[in-house]
């Protein structure tokens with residue numbers, strides 16, 4: 001099956017500096033994929049290589065199984081740089097101009113305006129739009145050709161909270177409608193809220209990939225109990241030694257949190273006083289900084 005996006009060993013060097021290093025990325029049909037990383041991690045360079053706007057130093061890019069040669073990006077819509085629109089034309093007129101250039105039927109214009117929630121303001125001049133409306137018009141332009149894959153570079157960058165919420169809603173709506181979306185972001189909360197899967201990029205390398213839940217790590221339980229040694233011994237006997245760890249005066253148990261009541265009953269029965277038992281979940285922010293921190297240490 002041809003994936004919407006597949007790269008192998010994708011690398012871009014500028015002089016001696018690698019902006020993107022040996023990147024294997026795959027985006028599956030119908031998913032909203034978040035490409036997450038701090039500023040300068042290589043996100044824009046990667047997206048530009050996907051679109052054939054920057055030539056890779058090494059490695060390959062396939063979009064729906066084909067290399068992204070110029071003029072052969074059928075089925076792909078993108079918003080990479082701030083969209084260039086005529087300030088004195090309305091949103092609708094701007095899209096009509098673009099549709100004409102692209103050979104897209106003008107009937108798509110009201111459809112995409114509706115999709116991005118700009119139908120009411122379509123007759124207003126572009127110059128009078130808020131930043132959020134300008135970004136949404138950019139997405140509308142990318143949607144003109146009814147793409148199967150939409151690539152968005154930091155779509156909420158610079159937007160106020162309301163504009164950000166509108167953009168997130170729009171992305172979720174597009175995802176729900178079956179469009180594959182690849183978006184870059186340096187904001188965890190963003191990818192957490194809209195993405196099915198996330199790839200974390202740092203210093204040009206993909207350092208982690210998975211669903212938000214997977215990135216958070218396996219859920220588990222954290223227990224405060226007395227005496228702790230007895231609790232640990234019984235817990236090991238109950239769930240397996242490899243699933244039990246003592247850390248900071250507490251027990252960490254790599255088990256399904258649904259087993260809390262059962263564990264509590266068993267330990268109390270064994271004479272252990274369980275003071276606290278709660279699900280342990282790593283905050284995604286912590287995961288992100290753990291990953292980035294580790295990476296920085298590795299590189300040093």
Ligand SMILES: Nc1ncnc2c1ncn2[C@@H]1O[C@H](COP(=O)(O)OP(=O)(O)OP(=O)(O)O)[C@@H](O)[C@H]1O
Pocket residue numbers: 014018019037038039040041042043044045046186
């Ligand atoms: N045309 C270029 N010439 C030289 N270096 C470049 C060029 N484009 C990007 N870089 C460098 O490559 C690295 C990655 O940049 P890139 O813009 O891809 O990162 P990013 O993750 O998109 O960050 P941001 O969110 O800040 O745009 C940076 O160190 C940047 O300075």
